[in-house]
Amino acid sequence: MTTRNSPLVTNTAASPIVMNDAALLGGVKRVAQGTMELLAGDSTDNDVIFFAAVPSQATITSIIIGSDTLGGSCTFNVGLHTEAGVVVDEDYFASLVADAGAMTELRYEAAAIETTGLKVFEMAGVDDPGGLYYVSATFAADGGTAGTMSFIIEYVVN
Secondary structure: OOOOOHHHHHHHOOOOOOOOOOOOOEEEEEEEEEEEEHHHHHHHHOEEEEEEEEEEOEEEEEEEEEEOOOOOOOOEEEEEEEOOOOOEEEEEEEEEEEOOOOOOOOOOOOOOOOOOOHHHHHHHHOOOOOOOOEEEEEEEEEEOOOEEEEHHHHHHHH
């Protein structure tokens, strides 16, 4: 029988104790949630919805999104944009999600499990610039019908 420690346990068991990053152990969990009413023109190919701004130092633990039927063969990607609105990776978390879905966990639909614990700036592949990033949806196929889109984003900060 073997016992294997996570880095968090290894740090705690070290002598002297090595402090863990608070975003990984004992951080404060925050929630951004809401509902948006989309107009018919809001869900066409390459339209972008910004759900919420999260700090660059945050670790995102959950992204849950649901929507009404938005028409056509509507799909959307879930990713990140900078505070200036520049795309970082439009499908970092999820790709080609069909509309008309119940509230569904999408944090790991496209993102690998190895992204667990990464800070948003690390997901963006840059040194920490500080500031905020938007969790976003980019439509990948035309919808064209008005409807409702709801989201719950959970993240941890120090």
